[in-house]
Amino acid sequence: MRLGTRRSLMATTQSGLVADALTQATGHGVELVGVTTEGDVSKALLAQIGGTGVFVNALRDRLLSGEVDFAVHSLKDLPTGPAEGIALAAVPRRDDPRDALCGTRKLADLPAGARVGTGSPRRVAQLRALRPDLEIVPIRGNADTRLRKIADGELDAVVLAHAGLRRIGRLDDVAEVFETDAMLPAPGQGALALECRSDDPELVALLAAVDDPGTRAAVLAERTVLAVLEGGCSAPVGAHAVVSGDELHLTAAVVAHDGSRQVRLSATGRPDEAAETGRALAEALLGRGAAELMGEGDS
Numbered sequence: 673m674r675l676g677t678r679r680s681l682m683a684t685t686q687s688g689l690v691a692d693a694l695t696q697a698t699g700h701g702v703e704l705v706g707v708t709t710e711g712d713v714s715k716a717l718l719a720q721i722g723g724t725g726v727f728v729n730a731l732r733d734r735l736l737s738g739e740v741d742f743a744v745h746s747l748k749d750l751p752t753g754p755a756e757g758i759a760l761a762a763v764p765r766r767d768d769p770r771d772a773l774c775g776t777r778k779l780a781d782l783p784a785g786a787r788v789g790t791g792s793p794r795r796v797a798q799l800r801a802l803r804p805d806l807e808i809v810p811i812r813g814n815a816d817t818r819l820r821k822i823a824d825g826e827l828d829a830v831v832l833a834h835a836g837l838r839r840i841g842r843l844d845d846v847a848e849v850f851e852t853d854a855m856l857p858a859p860g861q862g863a864l865a866l867e868c869r870s871d872d873p874e875l876v877a878l879l880a881a882v883d884d885p886g887t888r889a890a891v892l893a894e895r896t897v898l899a900v901l902e903g904g905c906s907a908p909v910g911a912h913a914v915v916s917g918d919e920l921h922l923t924a925a926v927v928a929h930d931g932s933r934q935v936r937l938s939a940t941g942r943p944d945e946a947a948e949t950g951r952a953l954a955e956a957l958l959g960r961g962a963a964e965l966m967g968e969g970d971s
């Protein structure tokens with residue numbers, strides 16, 4: 673089977689892990705096929721080139737043209753809307769979904785005015801809520817490039833996903849892992865997605881060998897929150913769900929860009945009603961003023 677993957681170290685590592693798990697589970701060999709996406713080439717900020725979907729579209733094109741059989745994405749990079757002709761065949765068991773502060777000091781030990789790099793509005797808003805005295809520096813590029821800015825002395829710290837740091841072998845750079853109370857992760861963070869053409873039900877069934885139903889339900893709840901809020905709110909959104917037994921616990925927050933205010937709510941539902949739980953929580957957030965937060969603190 674030909675697996676389409678982005679070429680970064682993080683992408684090829686996570687694709688290699690999925691390939692090994694699939695071979696183990698199904699006996700089929702898997703060949704990695706590197707694909708360059710617009711998100712890897714462009715130096716522009718993500719918001720200016722169409723959001724994280726730019727990482728995904730080139731891989732989907734290769735699926736639809738038959739050049740590759742399936743693709744592995746970071747789930748948080750998938751747009752929330754449906755994709756014509758594409759099936760979400762598996763969501764493997766998720767890694768640590770939390771964000772991590774990289775550098776030499778914990779957040780509380782950084783001096784006032786310390787320079788912290790991140791390009792994510794969600795991380796910026798939550799950092800401002802925790803430490804309004806820091807200087808937040810917008811950055812892009814792969815995790816390696818960002819970490820190098822600390823070594824170069826250009827930045828004091830950067831915020832990155834723990835799961836990605838683990839995949840590229842950089843956990844030694846982590847000074848602090850943020851509890852989700854302090855920094856709510858992006859919907860789907862730490863999880864992977866296997867996509868293939870929806871007109872190939874045999875392949876969909878084969879790839880399901882590495883699906884984890886609990887993770888799938890959790891990320892469905894998180895992404896439904898995002899999908900509902902995208903209609904009425906452009907403020908940063910965090911969401912995190914955990915399935916234990918027959919309960920799904922979901923927390924979501926909408927944070928003003930300057931971190932001055934946030935609306936945060938939790939709900940419990942059944943894993944087989946993950947989308948309903950996510951939708952209800954998003955509507956409750958909107959009812960508590962989430963949409964009004966969207967313009968607040970913009971500068």
Ligand SMILES: NCc1[nH]cc(CCC(=O)O)c1CC(=O)O
Nearest residue numbers: 746748832833835836861862863
């Ligand atoms: N948008 C880039 C991206 N997509 C997925 C991850 C991390 C790994 C993951 O969430 O599975 C990252 C980098 C980061 O946010 O640190």
